[in-house]
Amino acid sequence: MVDDDPQIRRVMRATLVGHKYEVTEARNGEDALTRISAEIPDLVLLDMNMPGIGGLETCQHLRSGSDVPIIILSVRNSEKDKVAALDAGADDYITKPFGMEELLARIRAALRRAPTSPESGPHTVSTADLEIDFDTRRIHVKGKERRLTPKEFDLLRYLVSQAGKPVPHRELLQAVWGPDYGDEPEYLRVFINQLRKKIEPNPAKPKYILTEPWVGYRFSAT
């Protein structure tokens, strides 16, 4: 739990501990980076507006060396801010003040792997320049290994399981983030862009993850 406000940390600790989570607190970005590398948490709640290195920068630092799910907490609610946070590697974004039930739901969603069972789709995808092994969660593009965050990986897995079919935005959001989601098309825009950067030979002209105008996205392995 990274926030510069001690009262917010107090409330969060009391609530989260009450829900059987273990909580480690950090007062700012620098503090968070030290503690997270030492304690390796399962999830990071990260305030956006902090003195010193802010939430966005901390998120980028964390993301460069870790796949830990990150939920950004922020008083700003513009789409621009949400996209900036997701672009920095966050998995989710919640606007302050928030109801605790909503935060708990989002924590559960972030900790949960997408509910697609491995049986529902192929175990591997193999094309001339892309190889995905869903069992070992490894991806190679032109022979080089690429690291995906859990949400990116789940998104890709769901698209592959529906290969060839256009998947609507809402369905994709609910499949990957959970049933409480569906009105966050900006999440998809950001995550699809990141996926394209990682797996497409030319992200500007994608050949695997295609946009279906006004509908959603479609995976094509041909």
Add this chain to the structure above:
Amino acid sequence: MGGGLQPARGISPASLVRRALRLLAAPALVGLVIAFYFRVVSANNTTVALTLLLVIFGISTGWGLLEATVASFVAVLGFNYYFLPPIGSFEVQDPQNWVALTAFLVTAVMASQLSVRAKRRTLEAVERRREVEGLYALSQSLLLSGSARTASQDLVSRVVRILGVTTAAFHTRLTHETFRWGPDDPLISDEQLQADRDEALVDRSQGVAIVPVRLGGQALGNLGLTGPLPSDEVLNAVAYLVAIGIERARTLEEASRAEAARQSEVLKSALLDALAHDFKTPLTSIKAAVTSLLGHPRADAERELMTIIDEEADRLNRLVAEVLEMVRIEAGKLHLEKRPQDVSEIIGSTLAELKPVLHDRPVEVRLQDGLPAADADFDFVQQVLRQLLDNALKYSPPGSPLTISARAGEGRIVVSVVDRGSGIDEQEQLRIFDKFFRAREHRFRVPGTGMGLAIAKGIVEAHGGRIWVTSEPGQGSVFSFSLPVFRGEMVL
């Protein structure tokens, strides 16, 4: 431009007298030399001739060619009369002496000419150096002046001081002001300074020049000078330097103004962000704490009290958001992300969001066929529509129907919300979009801050649209707003 390189000098009676005196003094000097050698010291003819030549050179250098030429003729006559045989006569017996006398005369006159020319060259060189130094000093001082206004003011005084003219005046087209320095001179009138001119006007006989000041083809103004004028080249160079100086000052001024504006904008944004953060942080703790408590099973009375805390925290949050939004709108800091938007989608999504509060209301949506896309920010337009629907709900009887319509025309899309409420009287219709205004009838009956419609108006106007109300007391109200139609190419 006409005129020579020399500064114009008028011929005064004093200078005429001086010239006449010099013309008398030159032969007198020659006479003195001849008298000296004839009466006091006797010397050979060569010595006398050389001494006379020296005196003639001196005259030519000091006074001029005419004086030297007169002196030369007098010297030839005197030398012949007093020193060449037969002495005491102008007769020349020996033909060799003719040659000597002619050589003397030619040498004296030619050497005088050379000496005068060399002197003039020297004077010209000195003049050039003075002009170049003046231009340099002028360029230095122009480049050091501050704003365009102070630059123009300094400019005229510096031109007078450095170029040695009597009066300088500059008319700038940037602000249409005229700056003058030196005694008022009717020779440079305001009309002359303000006139459009491609060519300089130089009248050296009167000592007046009006030079256009241009840079890159753009006319910046005119510079007028009176008194002893510098050369044409210097006039042109001064005009060019003035243009550069003024342009430089203007650019600097613009850059510093832009920087100041940018800093003030940055400060405004930072202040608003800090305010939002400081208000919302305690609200976050309250909301998180109370919702956390509500997550556990509670006795009814406890649950009711906690629900009040929760609802009031929400209300406070809305108030803070409204106040900050109003401040943002007034500070011109609303960041719209305009994209082509399907108005029917905005209406649909707003209705979906308000579903829990609309449950007992029949809502009719009337959309014109083939409605074009609006150039709008989805979230902000949704906020406007939510506000209008919220108002319609508050001010019309429970169960009464609402209508939402959207139609296009004249490059705009007009969205209207119609209710069957008590209506708004004419006086209040005029003020209903004012900040903090609440209708008299509802002031103490219906909760609200009086900011919702003012914010809606700010948002619509930031889109380049308009918001208005038509109402018939007893019949209901129609709130409408217009949005511009998207005119670019659709990018998916």
